[in-house]
Amino acid sequence: MTIKIVTDSSVELTPAEIKQYDIHIVPLNITIDGQNYVDGRDITKAAFMPKMAAAKALPTTSQPAIGDFLTVYDKLGQTGDEILAIHMTEALSGTVNAARQAGVISTSNVTVVDSGSIDRGLAFQVLTAGKMIAEGAEMPAILKRLAAIKAHTKVYVAVSTLANLVKGGRVSRTVGLVSSLLNIKVVLELTSSGLDVVVKGRGQKTLTKFVDSQVTALSQMSDVAGVGIPYAGDKAFAEQIGRDIQAVLPDTPILVSPTSPIVATHTGPGAFAIIYYTDPE
Secondary structure, three states, X not given: OOEEEEEEOOEOOOHHHHHHOOXXXXXXXXXXXXXXXXXXXXXXXXXXXXXXXXXXXXXXXXXXXXXXXXHHHHHHHHHOOEEEEEEOOOOOOOHHHHHHHHHHHOOOOEEEEEOOOXXXXXXXXXXXXXXXXXXXXXXXXXXXXXXXXXXXXXXXXXXXXXXXXXXXXXXXXXXXXXXXXXXXXXXXXXXXXXEEEEEEEEOOHHHHHHHHHHHHHXXXXXXXXEEEEEEEOOHHHHHHHHHHHHHHOOOOOEEEEEOOHHHHHHHOOOEEEEEEEEOOO
16 A cells, blocks of 8 residues: 545646656646637647637636545545645635545545645655655654655746736735736745735836745755746746746756646736746755
């Protein structure tokens, strides 16, 4: 018997990572102009951005049904394996609560973790769990390590427009109105309570200055274990951020990749994030 890992489609993992650690992903759903898509099955990252741009209304997302989790849990636990389900932060989605409810009624032994993060930040915990399971670690030790990573992860999201976040209910309409009227660019930090504005200013230079400050801050850290640069649309800018950070952290793994449709729906086009964690050990 071993431990099987389950997560959700807001996570940012490479195909190789998913295969290496046998990670099982329960997809969220996206509705575009009345048509429902299962994330990662019916719609790809590449196909989503043009569809969102052409949509008559802002796409909406919905968490997996409890039954979706239950099906996966029961199947994986048939051989007596434990299930470790690691999901996106409760501050942004009800996904982890649906996972908890399914875990209670599942015939399998399920432990559900709120990562407190999303995208590559969620992946940091999923990958650590995978590595520890491969080394023979048991659940208590894995959970302790995941809690430490959660406490040492930073997620900064930069958006060119708050329209999607406001419509999706992730930030207040007052902040969104100011942003749209004054061409204000905003950087938000993901905290336990949600998305908090940490930087705002007019024009693209606001975001460029923020990136420069992050590169400088990271250059002074000796314990950065991983960095993610997810983006929604502007690949060239994201790749430049990745190169700038790699220059000051030459030995740190950095993944620059398009974010999931689940995240892009709420950030809107032109958004990017800088996500990293420092090794707590």
